């Protein structure tokens with residue numbers, strides 16, 4: 001079959017990786033708390049567990065994380081996509097997004113940051129300082145993690161019949177993908193000796 005390899009505009013090339021699950025970052029410092037959407041989040045290390053998030057230097061979230069050294073990283077499900085878009089389209093510098101979008105929170109276990117009740121997984125993170133940074137990334141050590149047992153337990157995802165409980169993946173312009181069905185394979189047998 002002939003495959004046409006369509007050029008991708010370089011300034012949009014990161015969208016090819018965007019369907020890792022979209023996340024929501026919560027932050028707080030000195031009596032002020034905030035919440036934003038972040039597609040750019042990835043694992044960095046197993047033990048101790050570390051993650052990387054990219055948080056624009058112009059965001060209130062960045063200011064609060066730099067001041068407090070901690071953040072909450074959670075996964076919204078499809079049923080929470082509209083709220084995810086809302087917290088990614090408004091800045092906490094202008095509006096209290098928790099009350100504007102009716103977002104329930106609960107206290108974190110190990111950090112002083114509100115965690116979002118409407119999400120399905122939660123990670124509490126402490127920033128690992130990295131003075132060499134020239135980019136907007138933040139490295140966090142995960143100091144607590146928990147998940148909604150309807151979709152994750154015994155170290156496995158198990159999305160069931162409820163489409164609203166699937167993680168989702170942001171593309172652009174309000175378009176998301178929902179995570180698809182799991183499938184199993186065995187390793188392909190090769191001819192290498």
Ligand SMILES: Cc1cc2nc3c(=O)[nH]c(=O)nc-3n(C[C@H](O)[C@H](O)[C@H](O)COP(=O)(O)O)c2cc1C
Nearest residue numbers: 036037038039040055056059060061088090091092
């Ligand atoms: C789905 C979605 C994903 C986003 N991903 C990121 C991201 O990875 N990094 C980032 O800096 N901004 C990202 N944004 C934009 C921020 O969420 C947006 O700038 C937000 O208004 C910042 O809020 P704050 O100023 O209250 O911190 C995303 C927006 C949306 C809607």
